[in-house]
Structure formats: structure tokens, C-alpha cells
Amino acid sequence: MARRGARPPVGALAGLPVAVDAMGGDKAPGEIVAGARAAADAGLPVVLVGPPDQVGETAGLELVACTEVIAMDEDAGQAVRRKKDSSLVRAAELVRDGAASAMVSAGNTGATMASALLRMGRLPGVTRPCIATPLPRLGRTPAVLVDAGANAECTPAMLVQFAQMASAYVAARFGIAEPSVGLLSIGEEPNKGTPLVKEAHQLLVAAGVRFEGNVEGRDLLPSPVDVVVTDGFTGNVALKALEGSLRFFLETILGILATDETTRAAGDALMPHLLPVAAELDPDNTGGAMLLGTDGVCVISHGSSSAAAVTSAVRVAHDLAVGDLVGRLASAVARG
Amino acid sequence: MARRGARPPVGALAGLPVAVDAMGGDKAPGEIVAGARAAADAGLPVVLVGPPDQVGETAGLELVACTEVIAMDEDAGQAVRRKKDSSLVRAAELVRDGAASAMVSAGNTGATMASALLRMGRLPGVTRPCIATPLPRLGRTPAVLVDAGANAECTPAMLVQFAQMASAYVAARFGIAEPSVGLLSIGEEPNKGTPLVKEAHQLLVAAGVRFEGNVEGRDLLPSPVDVVVTDGFTGNVALKALEGSLRFFLETILGILATDETTRAAGDALMPHLLPVAAELDPDNTGGAMLLGTDGVCVISHGSSSAAAVTSAVRVAHDLAVGDLVGRLASAVARG
Numbered sequence: 248m249a250r251r252g253a254r255p256p257v258g259a260l261a262g263l264p265v266a267v268d269a270m271g272g273d274k275a276p277g278e279i280v281a282g283a284r285a286a287a288d289a290g291l292p293v294v295l296v297g298p299p300d301q302v303g304e305t306a307g308l309e310l311v312a313c314t315e316v317i318a319m320d321e322d323a324g325q326a327v328r329r330k331k332d333s334s335l336v337r338a339a340e341l342v343r344d345g346a347a348s349a350m351v352s353a354g355n356t357g358a359t360m361a362s363a364l365l366r367m368g369r370l371p372g373v374t375r376p377c378i379a380t381p382l383p384r385l386g387r388t389p390a391v392l393v394d395a396g397a398n399a400e401c402t403p404a405m406l407v408q409f410a411q412m413a414s415a416y417v418a419a420r421f422g423i424a425e426p427s428v429g430l431l432s433i434g435e436e437p438n439k440g441t442p443l444v445k446e447a448h449q450l451l452v453a454a455g456v457r458f459e460g461n462v463e464g465r466d467l468l469p470s471p472v473d474v475v476v477t478d479g480f481t482g483n484v485a486l487k488a489l490e491g492s493l494r495f496f497l498e499t500i501l502g503i504l505a506t507d508e509t510t511r512a513a514g515d516a517l518m519p520h521l522l523p524v525a526a527e528l529d530p531d532n533t534g535g536a537m538l539l540g541t542d543g544v545c546v547i548s549h550g551s552s553s554a555a556a557v558t559s560a561v562r563v564a565h566d567l568a569v570g571d572l573v574g575r576l577a578s579a580v581a582r583g
Numbered sequence: 584m585a586r587r588g589a590r591p592p593v594g595a596l597a598g599l600p601v602a603v604d605a606m607g608g609d610k611a612p613g614e615i616v617a618g619a620r621a622a623a624d625a626g627l628p629v630v631l632v633g634p635p636d637q638v639g640e641t642a643g644l645e646l647v648a649c650t651e652v653i654a655m656d657e658d659a660g661q662a663v664r665r666k667k668d669s670s671l672v673r674a675a676e677l678v679r680d681g682a683a684s685a686m687v688s689a690g691n692t693g694a695t696m697a698s699a700l701l702r703m704g705r706l707p708g709v710t711r712p713c714i715a716t717p718l719p720r721l722g723r724t725p726a727v728l729v730d731a732g733a734n735a736e737c738t739p740a741m742l743v744q745f746a747q748m749a750s751a752y753v754a755a756r757f758g759i760a761e762p763s764v765g766l767l768s769i770g771e772e773p774n775k776g777t778p779l780v781k782e783a784h785q786l787l788v789a790a791g792v793r794f795e796g797n798v799e800g801r802d803l804l805p806s807p808v809d810v811v812v813t814d815g816f817t818g819n820v821a822l823k824a825l826e827g828s829l830r831f832f833l834e835t836i837l838g839i840l841a842t843d844e845t846t847r848a849a850g851d852a853l854m855p856h857l858l859p860v861a862a863e864l865d866p867d868n869t870g871g872a873m874l875l876g877t878d879g880v881c882v883i884s885h886g887s888s889s890a891a892a893v894t895s896a897v898r899v900a901h902d903l904a905v906g907d908l909v910g911r912l913a914s915a916v917a918r919g
Contacts, residue, residue, distance in 0.1 A: 464819065465824070500836070513852040
């Protein structure tokens with residue numbers, strides 16, 4: 248497949264570091280540096296990117312110095328245009344220039360996406376990149392929801408590409424040979440939903456993916472299909488609704504357990520069973536969201552990422568870059 | 584305000600029965616009849632509607648006989664057109680003809696809506712009726728989400744009417760003088776979201792409601808605003824995502840409590856605290872969803888409604904009909 252000039256051959260990616268935005272996320276730089284250090288200790292090549300005076304202690308890791316940082320709440324488009332020497336933009340350039348195999352950031356999602364898109368470029372044939380976010384399924388590999396918020400407005404053809412790319416991603420990441428795909432709608436019947444959804448349903452039948460029809464909001468947790476496709480507006484609302492309800496239930500349960508001596512004792516008895524479930528639902532342990540459709544691997548870790556989440560994101564980014572995710576995505580779109 | 588010829592004056596509604604679709608819902612007719620009976624025992628006037636041979640025992644309640652039933656999974660538009668002597672259509676006609684104050688069904692949501700719309704008609708000035716569904720807030724009156732699924736496609740002006748009607752409904756039902764309104768989007772900033780949302784945001788500022796800006800999916804449980812406005816596609820997906828996660832968490836917790844002797848004992852200790860929370864989250868106890876914008880009160884109870892849910896729905900329907908909800912909705916739309 249066609250690749251932009253500067254990108255190294257896939258075989259060379261294993262030797263390149265993953266570029267980690269040291270200043271991205273609510274817990275940056277402390278947890279980010281610690282997570283990158285742990286990744287390096289596990290044998291994963293990694294390089295930090297950030298302003299030396301703000302990053303501070305690098306735990307012995309190489310730091311690619313820059314002068315600017317894009318804040319969590321900055322307007323993404325504007326920030327990426329103006330802050331050309333920011334850690335996010337520089338990390339994307341390292342991938343573009345063949346100096347890094349992939350990039351990881353727990354920072355401003357919109358700015359991460361814009362940096363990757365503007366510096367790495369789109370894959371040939373891809374209309375718009377999209378974000379694939381894990382949906383936990385207890386005791387199994389997670390499903391993914393795509394688009395989780397990259398594109399508020401979508402066309403039916405874009406949803407088809409999202410399905411093709413997410414299928415290739417799930418196959419590469421979780422080893423599922425032919426991932427099943429569902430279209431998020433308000434009823435199982437093909438004639439339910441908006442014109443966008445009805446047309447996408449028709450197109451998905453012939454899109455070269457294992458399309459199993461519509462799924463509904465109640466099917467997101469746990470998902471019966473490996474890939475749930477939707478536009479970025481609906482996807483973002485649905486994901487945040489799930490996150491909000493998860494937080495609500497955890498706070499409610501913890502509040503009950505803290506009531507008195509009796510409930511605290513009950514809580515002690517239940518903890519060995521509750522903790523593994525909480526761990527499986529924790530975004531820290533899923534490796535983050537994946538930007539699909541740019542000419543380079545970009546992992547968007549949760550804004551509240553701990554060191555463990557960063558280590559996990561670096562591992563996923565490295566493995567998928569080496570496994571030629573980018574080539575697989577381009578093939579999936581070209582074939583579809 | 585203008586009223587269709589056959590409708591009785593508001594003052595006469597208190598003496599009229601609430602028409603209950605005896606055949607609507609997964610537990611019909613048993614739980615429906617039992618719930619209507621309990622409502623009558625509590626002094627609420629009520630009449631059942633259904634085919635005598637299918638309803639069977641009416642527990643001494645009056646039954647308006649008809650010959651047909653619309654099933655839960657039938658195509659709504661087609662069913663309402665063809666089954667002119669169905670319990671749903673007949674219940675709506677009782678309201679239209681001034682023989683009932685309001686209607687209640689736990690049956691096919693689309694068919695309930697279509698029956699009410701086609702038989703009662705729209706309120707003057709209302710473009711499209713919408714569904715307002717309660718969002719639980721522990722220890723407080725629920726918020727409502729509107730539109731919960733009546734209209735997959737919406738215009739900005741429709742969202743404004745939904746906000747106006749839902750505000751009047753929340754004021755009438757929960758006694759909140761000036762309910763706060765939020766617009767569901769993918770960011771707090773007015774420029775985030777689809778063109779529909781961005782334009783609705785501008786219109787809501789001058790719509791005569793207490794508009795407090797955008798809210799996100801994570802704000803649905805518990806909602807910081809009294810009314811959350813969205814299109815019927817997004818609303819339906821979000822509500823079902825919340826329902827699905829509620830079911831998922833309950834099943835997960837119950838599974839953990841059933842593990843062994845120790846967890847069962849812990850469960851016994853926690854039950855007095857868990858049950859009140861579960862009760863507040865149970866759709867059975869919220870009085871059901873409300874159809875807003877038809878010339879008559881129509882309560883759409885949950886498909887799995889128990890007798891208690893039906894009793895609650897009858898009470899809400901009666902009180903709101905007597906309190907002239909329909910007049911308040913028409914005024915809210917005319918004023919806005």
C-alpha cells in the first residue's frame with residue numbers, strides 16, 4: 248500500500264520508540280513519566296516529549312524537548328494551529344518523520360486527534376479518522392464503540408469506513424478473526440432510526456464486514472457484537488452516559504458500604520469479589536481509545552490516566568505499530 | 584385556549600375515569616387489571632379497555648369492550664391504521680370523546696403514541712408531540728429527558744417546543760416553579776455538537792425557559808438540570824444505555840452476593856440499604872413516560888409494568904388531567 252515518504256518500513260518500527268506526550272492528562276507529568284518508565288522497564292522502547300522545565304524528572308528516559316503545552320480545555324483546532332512547538336504536535340511529527348513508531352497522549356482528545364491528523368495525514372481512501380473506544384465485557388475481550396466522538400456529523404459512507412477500520416483493529420488487537428459488527432439504532436428493524444442509520448444499514452450489508460444488524464443502547468454493556476458503529480455525536484453521548492452511570496453506581500455502593508459497622512464488615516467480605524469487577528471496568532486497564540484512519544498509530548488514553556494506564560497504552564501502541572495496524576486499516580478500507 | 588369540540592371543560596375531568604389499556608404490557612392483562620383495581624380502591628375513577636374474552640376477570644371494574652389488540656412488536660403506524668377496534672385506539676377515542684380524562688398504556692410505545700396523536704390530535708401550535716421520560720435522582724424528584732424516542736428526526740424549533748412543554752410538565756407534576764433546562768451535547772461550549780444542537784442552543788436562549796446551557800451524557804445520572812432536551816434518536820439511545828447499565832450492575836452485584844455463605848451474609852446485611860435505592864431506580868415507581876403535545880393526557884407506562892406501576896400511572900394521569908396539563912402545555916408553546 249501507499250505510504251508517505253518519510254515513514255519507515257513496518258519491519259523497522261519495532262526498533263523505534265513510542266512517543267509519549269509527557270504533559271497530557273490530569274495527572275501529568277508525574278503519572279505519565281512513571282508509566283513510561285514502567286513501559287521501558289518492561290522492554291518497550293519509549294521517548295518522552297515535553298518542555299524540560301515542566302516535565303522535570305524524567306526517570307532516566309530520553310526527552311524530546313519542546314516549548315509549549317496544549318491544555319485539556321483549549322480549543323483543539325486553534326491550539327494545534329498556534330502551538331506548533333507543543334508536546335502533542337511534536338509527538339505526531341516524530342511519528343510522521345520516522346523517529347517514533349506511534350504516539351500516546353492522555354491529554355486534550357480533540358487536540359490529539361487534530362495533531363495526528365494534520366501531521367501524519369490520513370490513510371489513502373479514508374474520508375475521516377474516527378475514535379474506537381473499548382466497551383468492557385466482563386471476562387472477555389472488550390467490544391469497541393466507533394466513532395466515540397471524532398466526528399459529530401457523519402455520512403452513511405463514513406459509518407461504513409468506521410466499521411471496516413474498527414473490524415481490522417479488533418482483529419489485530421484482540422485476535423478475533425472476523426469481528427461481528429452492529430449498528431447503533433433505536434430498534435432492531437432495518438427501517439428504524441434516522442435517514443443516516445437506515446442508509447448505513449443498507450450499505451453495511453455489502454461492506455465486507457460481518458454485519459449482524461442493528462443494536463440498541465441497552466446492548467452496549469455488555470455488547471453482543473465486537474464492534475458497535477455509530478456517528479460521533481451519538482457515540483460520545485452514549486459512552487459518557489455509561490461512564491456517568493458507572494460512577495453513579497460505584498459512589499452509591501461505596502456510600503452504602505460506609506454507612507455503619509455492619510455495612511463496613513459486609514464491604515470487607517465483598518471486596519475480594521468487587522475489586523476484580525471494578526478493575527475490569529476501569530478505563531485504566533483497557534489501553535485507551537485508538538484513533539483509526541491516520542497514517543500512524545495514535546493511542547488516546549483516558550484524561551485521568553494513571554501510570555498503569557500509560558504503560559498499558561504504550562504496550563498497545565507499540566504492538567499495533569509493529570503489527571502494521573496502519574497497513575491493515577488501509578487494506579480494510581480499500582477492500583470494502 | 585382552543586379545544587376540540589368534544590373535549591369536556593377542565594372542571595369536568597375530575598369526574599371522568601382514566602382509560603386503561605387492559606392488554607398493554609408484558610404482564611397484561613393480570614397486572615394491569617390488578618393495578619387499575621388498586622387505583623379504584625384508592626378513589627381514582629378508572630375504566631378498562633379490551634376484548635372481554637382476553638381480559639377475563641375485571642375485578643369488578645367497568646370494561647369498555649373492543650375486539651382487537653395491538654401486540655408489543657407490531658409496526659405502530661400500520662397497526663393503528665388497521666386495528667381500529669383495538670384497546671389502544673379505543674382508549675384514545677374515549678379521551679377524545681370526553682368519556683375519559685386520560686389514557687394509560689404499558690403496551691407498544693409507538694402504537695400508543697400513534698393512537699393518541701391520530702385520535703386526540705395535536706395541541707394548537709405543536710409541531711410534533713414528544714415523550715418525556717423520568718431520570719431518577721436519589722432522594723429528589725426525577726429529572727425528565729425529552730424526547731425519549733417519539734421523533735428520530737428533529738428540527739431546532741422542535742427541540743425548543745420539547746423544552747417548553749417539558750418545563751410546563753415538570754412544573755405541573757413536581758411543583759418546580761421554573762424548571763432548569765439543559766441541552767444534551769458533546770461539550771459544554773455552545774459551539775460543540777451537530778448543526779441541530781448548535782442552532783437549538785441559540786434558540787433556547789430566547790425560548791422562555793430557564794435554559795442553563797449544554798449538558799453531557801455523564802450528566803444524565805443524576806441530572807443537574809430538571810429537563811434534558813435532545814432529539815428522539817439520541818434520547819432513546821442514551822436512555823436505553825442507562826437502562827442497560829442499570830441491569831448490568833444489578834446482575835453483577837446480585838451475582839457477587841450469591842457467591843458463597845460469606846457473601847450471602849454480607850448481602851443480608853446490606854439489603855436494608857440496597858432495596859430503597861433499587862426502588863428509586865425502578866421504572867415501576869416513577870409513574871411512566873408522558874406523551875406531551877396531544878390534546879389529551881396519555882401516560883406510557885414501562886412495558887414490564889407491574890400492578891404498582893399501573894396504579895402509579897393512573898394516579899399521575901388523573902392528577903395531571905385534572906390539573907389541566909393540556910392547557911398548560913398549549914400556553915407554554917403559545918407563549919414561547
